[in-house]
Amino acid sequence: MARQVTGAARRVADAAEVLRDEKFNARRIELAEAALETLGELGFARTSLREIAQNSAFTHGVFHYYFSDKLDLICCCVRHYKAKCVTRYDEVVATATSRDELTEGFLAKLAATLQTDARMHRLWYDLRAQAMFEAAFRKDVLEIDKSLEAMIWRIASRYAELGSKRPVSSPAALYALFDGLFQSALLKHLAGDKTAIRELLDEVRRLLPTVC
Amino acid sequence: MARQVTGAARRVADAAEVLRDEKFNARRIELAEAALETLGELGFARTSLREIAQNSAFTHGVFHYYFSDKLDLICCCVRHYKAKCVTRYDEVVATATSRDELTEGFLAKLAATLQTDARMHRLWYDLRAQAMFEAAFRKDVLEIDKSLEAMIWRIASRYAELGSKRPVSSPAALYALFDGLFQSALLKHLAGDKTAIRELLDEVRRLLPTVC
DNA sequence: CCAGAATCTTGACACTTGTCAAGAACGAAT
DNA sequence: ATTCGTTCTTGACAAGTGTCAAGATTCTGG
Numbered sequence: 001m002a003r004q005v006t007g008a009a010r011r012v013a014d015a016a017e018v019l020r021d022e023k024f025n026a027r028r029i030e031l032a033e034a035a036l037e038t039l040g041e042l043g044f045a046r047t048s049l050r051e052i053a054q055n056s057a058f059t060h061g062v063f064h065y066y067f068s069d070k071l072d073l074i075c076c077c078v079r080h081y082k083a084k085c086v087t088r089y090d091e092v093v094a095t096a097t098s099r100d101e102l103t104e105g106f107l108a109k110l111a112a113t114l115q116t117d118a119r120m121h122r123l124w125y126d127l128r129a130q131a132m133f134e135a136a137f138r139k140d141v142l143e144i145d146k147s148l149e150a151m152i153w154r155i156a157s158r159y160a161e162l163g164s165k166r167p168v169s170s171p172a173a174l175y176a177l178f179d180g181l182f183q184s185a186l187l188k189h190l191a192g193d194k195t196a197i198r199e200l201l202d203e204v205r206r207l208l209p210t211v212c
Numbered sequence: 213m214a215r216q217v218t219g220a221a222r223r224v225a226d227a228a229e230v231l232r233d234e235k236f237n238a239r240r241i242e243l244a245e246a247a248l249e250t251l252g253e254l255g256f257a258r259t260s261l262r263e264i265a266q267n268s269a270f271t272h273g274v275f276h277y278y279f280s281d282k283l284d285l286i287c288c289c290v291r292h293y294k295a296k297c298v299t300r301y302d303e304v305v306a307t308a309t310s311r312d313e314l315t316e317g318f319l320a321k322l323a324a325t326l327q328t329d330a331r332m333h334r335l336w337y338d339l340r341a342q343a344m345f346e347a348a349f350r351k352d353v354l355e356i357d358k359s360l361e362a363m364i365w366r367i368a369s370r371y372a373e374l375g376s377k378r379p380v381s382s383p384a385a386l387y388a389l390f391d392g393l394f395q396s397a398l399l400k401h402l403a404g405d406k407t408a409i410r411e412l413l414d415e416v417r418r419l420l421p422t423v424c
Numbered sequence: 425c426c427a428g429a430a431t432c433t434t435g436a437c438a439c440t441t442g443t444c445a446a447g448a449a450c451g452a453a454t
Numbered sequence: 455a456t457t458c459g460t461t462c463t464t465g466a467c468a469a470g471t472g473t474c475a476a477g478a479t480t481c482t483g484g
Contacts, residue, residue, distance in 0.1 A: 043345035045257035059433055122344035129341040132334035133255035138403045173415055180388025191350045203385055271463055
């Protein structure tokens with residue numbers, strides 16, 4: 001009897017703890033999302049916890065309460081960023097029924113995110129560069145890179161499949177190519193080059209049939 | 213007579229000024245070179261003028277004397293870096309008499325610089341990312357990017373020529389591909405991946421005949 | 425309703441940062 | 455050798471940084 005009671009008590013205690021953890025984690029993500037605003041604006045180097053707090057509805061102490069560390073916060077931001085990014089083209093891949101449809105769907109999303117999420121993208125490149133100096137970032141960054149490579153590979157595979165072909169290069173090379181083009185277009189776009197996005201689209205449109 | 217004298221005086225004055233300017237500039241480069249040591253070690257974000265000074269034979273005041281600004285110093289570093297980087301493969305391109313020779317010469321240099329100059333390379337990627345936030349860097353960074361693209365294009369053109377072919381993609385796409393691969397390999401290498409360099413070489417060896 | 429825990433605010437700390445100014449050391453021209 | 459301009463050193467300042475602790479506030483289980 002006592003056994004069962006303590007068992008039940010433990011179960012509700014556990015459930016409560018899980019609930020608390022979930023709430024805790026949800027808060028962390030809320031804070032991370034707020035932090036991403038400022039990080040995307042100023043970059044990793046110039047962003048301080050106080051700046052993040054001032055541009056948000058939170059005080060700087062909260063961040064210390066939910067994150068052990070500045071790096072902890074940034075890592076959480078990066079991981080959160082990843083989750084949203086990696087599925088961007090999945091719907092297009094799933095619904096496209098022809099090569100053209102896939103191409104145009106992909107390019108449309110590409111142009112849109114380059115336009116809309118430029119600040120998030122530049123933050124990603126910033127953090128990836130930081131990972132070359134700061135070991136604490138490396139695990140997350142390498143993981144995200146792998147996810148992005150897989151994302152590109154899903155597009156290419158589907159594109160090849162729709163033409164009854166096979167991609168001619170490795171996932172790594174394909175990702176390197178698209179990532180390089182994207183990064184370059186992003187920089188030019190941010191530098192005020194109005195043609196950067198169009199040129200990227202043209203380049204990708206030309207490239208796709210030659211690699212798959 | 214007086215005319216000639218003042219003319220001569222002006223000439224020697226001008227010469228003196230040029231000399232002073234040259235000396236001034238040489239000193240700037242000396243300082244920039246010293247700064248690159250620390251920048252390559254810590255990255256842009258974590259490097260302060262004092263840190264730079266402490267890791268060098270100079271005091272922090274000298275840097276303020278020769279550079280108007282921290283950004284001015286960094287820009288000088290970047291420009292100096294550029295000059296050394298862009299000619300890395302020129303000798304190989306000039307002397308190779310066959311596709312194989314060019315390939316192996318290129319790959320050897322590639323592996324060597326990845327091994328030896330890893331800290332300089334990561335600084336370059338750091339600064340390129342910073343340029344997405346800091347407008348002051350953009351002009352220099354875009355210019356260097358163009359130079360690197362041209363460098364890759366010289367290699368590819370020569371490689372194609374040696375096989376009586378033509379490169380199948382644009383300079384921009386080719387540079388994006390190599391830059392993306394290099395960046396990825398650099399990150400893995402810095403993360404302790406012992407196979408990163410070898411894998412890059414294999415990938416490039418495989419890729420070269422398919423793009424040119 | 426109320427004690428105790430969770431959450432948040434506030435203010436302070438030790439430290440680092442870029443910048444600068446006052447003056448010392450140096451070199452070259454007279 | 456003296457003087458004047460260049461070059462460099464030193465120390466200081468104000469602003470901003472991450473971190474943390476003490477207390478206020480809110481939430482929650484009993």
